[in-house]
Amino acid sequence: MNIYDIAERSGFSIATVSRVLNRSPNVSQKTRDKILAVMREEDYTPNAFARGLGLNTMRMIGILCTDISDTYYAKAVSLVENCLRKKGFDALLCCTGNSLEEKKKYLNLLLAKRVDAVILIGSAFKENTDNSHIEAAAQQTPVMIINGLVELPNTYCVLCDEGAAAYDNISLLCSGGCTRILYLYDVLTYSGCVKIEGYKRALEKCGVPFDPALIVQVPKSIEGARGAVEGLFSRGVEFDAVMASEDLLAAGALKALTARGCRMPVIGFNNSVIAEASTPALTSVDNRLETLCPTAVDMLTSLLSGTEIPRKVVIPARLVERETLRVANLS
Amino acid sequence: MNIYDIAERSGFSIATVSRVLNRSPNVSQKTRDKILAVMREEDYTPNAFARGLGLNTMRMIGILCTDISDTYYAKAVSLVENCLRKKGFDALLCCTGNSLEEKKKYLNLLLAKRVDAVILIGSAFKENTDNSHIEAAAQQTPVMIINGLVELPNTYCVLCDEGAAAYDNISLLCSGGCTRILYLYDVLTYSGCVKIEGYKRALEKCGVPFDPALIVQVPKSIEGARGAVEGLFSRGVEFDAVMASEDLLAAGALKALTARGCRMPVIGFNNSVIAEASTPALTSVDNRLETLCPTAVDMLTSLLSGTEIPRKVVIPARLVERETLRVANLS
DNA sequence: TTGAAAGCGGTACCAT
DNA sequence: ATGGTACCGCTTTCAA
Numbered sequence: 001m002n003i004y005d006i007a008e009r010s011g012f013s014i015a016t017v018s019r020v021l022n023r024s025p026n027v028s029q030k031t032r033d034k035i036l037a038v039m040r041e042e043d044y045t046p047n048a049f050a051r052g053l054g055l056n057t058m059r060m061i062g063i064l065c066t067d068i069s070d071t072y073y074a075k076a077v078s079l080v081e082n083c084l085r086k087k088g089f090d091a092l093l094c095c096t097g098n099s100l101e102e103k104k105k106y107l108n109l110l111l112a113k114r115v116d117a118v119i120l121i122g123s124a125f126k127e128n129t130d131n132s133h134i135e136a137a138a139q140q141t142p143v144m145i146i147n148g149l150v151e152l153p154n155t156y157c158v159l160c161d162e163g164a165a166a167y168d169n170i171s172l173l174c175s176g177g178c179t180r181i182l183y184l185y186d187v188l189t190y191s192g193c194v195k196i197e198g199y200k201r202a203l204e205k206c207g208v209p210f211d212p213a214l215i216v217q218v219p220k221s222i223e224g225a226r227g228a229v230e231g232l233f234s235r236g237v238e239f240d241a242v243m244a245s246e247d248l249l250a251a252g253a254l255k256a257l258t259a260r261g262c263r264m265p266v267i268g269f270n271n272s273v274i275a276e277a278s279t280p281a282l283t284s285v286d287n288r289l290e291t292l293c294p295t296a297v298d299m300l301t302s303l304l305s306g307t308e309i310p311r312k313v314v315i316p317a318r319l320v321e322r323e324t325l326r327v328a329n330l331s
Numbered sequence: 332m333n334i335y336d337i338a339e340r341s342g343f344s345i346a347t348v349s350r351v352l353n354r355s356p357n358v359s360q361k362t363r364d365k366i367l368a369v370m371r372e373e374d375y376t377p378n379a380f381a382r383g384l385g386l387n388t389m390r391m392i393g394i395l396c397t398d399i400s401d402t403y404y405a406k407a408v409s410l411v412e413n414c415l416r417k418k419g420f421d422a423l424l425c426c427t428g429n430s431l432e433e434k435k436k437y438l439n440l441l442l443a444k445r446v447d448a449v450i451l452i453g454s455a456f457k458e459n460t461d462n463s464h465i466e467a468a469a470q471q472t473p474v475m476i477i478n479g480l481v482e483l484p485n486t487y488c489v490l491c492d493e494g495a496a497a498y499d500n501i502s503l504l505c506s507g508g509c510t511r512i513l514y515l516y517d518v519l520t521y522s523g524c525v526k527i528e529g530y531k532r533a534l535e536k537c538g539v540p541f542d543p544a545l546i547v548q549v550p551k552s553i554e555g556a557r558g559a560v561e562g563l564f565s566r567g568v569e570f571d572a573v574m575a576s577e578d579l580l581a582a583g584a585l586k587a588l589t590a591r592g593c594r595m596p597v598i599g600f601n602n603s604v605i606a607e608a609s610t611p612a613l614t615s616v617d618n619r620l621e622t623l624c625p626t627a628v629d630m631l632t633s634l635l636s637g638t639e640i641p642r643k644v645v646i647p648a649r650l651v652e653r654e655t656l657r658v659a660n661l662s
Numbered sequence: 663t664t665g666a667a668a669g670c671g672g673t674a675c676c677a678t
Numbered sequence: 679a680t681g682g683t684a685c686c687g688c689t690t691t692c693a694a
């Protein structure tokens with residue numbers, strides 16, 4: 001069943017049928033009704049490929065995500081997909097892992113499918129300044145980055161101010177008397193770097209000496225973080241509070257502390273289920289995906305419909321207090 | 332830049348260029364090299380829409396998932412996407428939520444995009460026997476269901492035997508002396524029903540009386556489950572072990588127990604990060620997504636390339652023992 | 663308001 | 679091995 005069949009069965013030309021399909025105003029109500037009736041009757045669905053060919057778009061947005069089995073990214077993708085769909089776009093999902101090669105490859109795959117735009121989630125690394133693939137992609141299609149920062153033409157970023165959040169956390173801990181705050185991280189993404197900077201700035205402001213031995217990289221897993229913290233204990237490294245780049249690591253650290261019967265403030269990032277599932281429940285920085293993602297999608301669709309949009313939007317984070325730290329107990 | 336340009340610049344016809352694109356053997360090596368060189372030089376990427384129109388496929392598979400922000404589904408989607416990509420398919424993601432209306436709508440959206448097949452994850456409800464939308468979809472394109480059971484033409488299921496797992500868990504607990512085992516669930520999916528059946532069968536086999544008051548539905552959140560269990564305590568309902576349809580609920584129950592200073596076996600399902608993040612760490616049934624998903628994708632791609640495949644594949648579950656239950660301590 | 667016809671960029675059959 | 683050409687099913691311009 002194609003447009004010709006509908007044309008024939010309704011007694012109009014394919015041009016008119018096409019107009020009906022595209023809600024053109026230049027069709028009399030009577031004609032429209034008749035054609036719509038035939039379409040319904042024949043259960044007609046226009047061929048998306050042909051449509052894509054003619055319009056040069058299938059209204060699909062590519063989502064490039066390092067790892068969707070990570071709760072944080074999963075939530076982001078979930079939000080993005082929902083917003084996109086509300087705007088009439090489909091989401092072409094692509095999970096790349098951390099390899100730069102894979103990212104390049106998959107980005108090209110998405111571009112080859114002629115997506116209308118690409119949204120990067122958790123993909124913008126800083127260690128690796130090689131953003132040439134993003135630059136190349138941006139020449140073909142808009143690139144929106146969620147919680148990452150890449151400043152290039154046709155590239156837009158919506159991010160949460162996690163640097164400020166880290167700064168605030170550390171300031172809070174220092175004002176509560178902590179002087180040796182452990183910071184755990186796994187990979188140095190953009191937001192990873194920004195957190196460390198916030199950490200340092202806060203120490204400086206508070207007049208607390210910075211000890212590089214307290215910044216430690218651990219494997220991205222509960223057991224990895226737990227093991228690392230146990231290692232610190234046994235090596236005699238002292239600390240009186242913990243901040244981790246994400247809840248998963250904070251949960252691991254917390255397990256190590258609990259096992260030793262230690263009690264100290266622990267703060268995670270992402271405000272994920274893991275924070276809630278931990279016992280005691282983790283205080284965590286909410287990086288506002290619920291705001292970030294809709295904002296990013298709104299901006300993108302505006303852009304696609306011709307409106308200018310800012311190149312960078314920053315949203316403040318929010319600390320969600322749970323059992324591992326109560327501000328009230330610190331001041 | 333299109334196939335005509337490449338033809339012109341290389342001095343061959345579009346037919347030959349097309350043959351090169353499709354790796355037809357009927358092209359001399361010399362010609363092929365020359366055309367490939369021109370393509371590379373011009374950085375040519377064939378138009379996927381035109382290709383789709385001609386071939387009647389863009390090699391896309393629709394993934395219909397109730398909620399990808401749920402760790403379990405996220406993991407499933409992650410695995411499926413990766414397997415699909417290895418086979419050269421793209422994943423069109425669609426998160427429906429639990430509403431049947433939305434499911435129908437989104438399923439039709441996917442079909443309208445002319446996907447080569449649809450994979451349903453966490454979508455097959457049993458309460459709601461209305462599977463007419465799946466039946467309709469299966470008339471257009473193969474439907475693969477992961478961990479759900481719908482027996483219809485052109486519909487295939489790959490699932491984990493969670494009924495047997497529930498049966499084994501309960502048998503284990505009974506043989507360890509438990510006689511009042513609480514079962515928490517949120518929604519009655521297919522697997523939800525099967526677990527309850529397993530629960531009942533095991534009780535019967537063990538000669539332990541069944542008390543319907545011990546089967547309780549709770550909200551799908553840690554706090555929801557925790558609150559519900561606290562409610563049971565305060566209403567004086569007695570129980571000596573807990574099984575939950577998923578880790579999230581088990582984690583909530585565990586929190587309620589811990590708060591009361593109670594210690595008893597707790598078993599969750601899904602073997603997710605939540606099980607690991609809990610303290611004490613949750614014993615949980617691993618429903619083998621790592622096997623289920625690749626199997627489903629392999630079967631689907633076989634089917635698409637013309638091979639016959641079984642309508643139903645069942646894989647056994649596996650109990651992962653952690654701190655909330657050690658088999659060694661029970662026997 | 664409607665229709666005729668020329669694209670859109672490929673695939674694939676039929677010749678040669 | 680290569681080329682000519684008729685599709686695939688829709689959009690859109692131009693005329694009427």
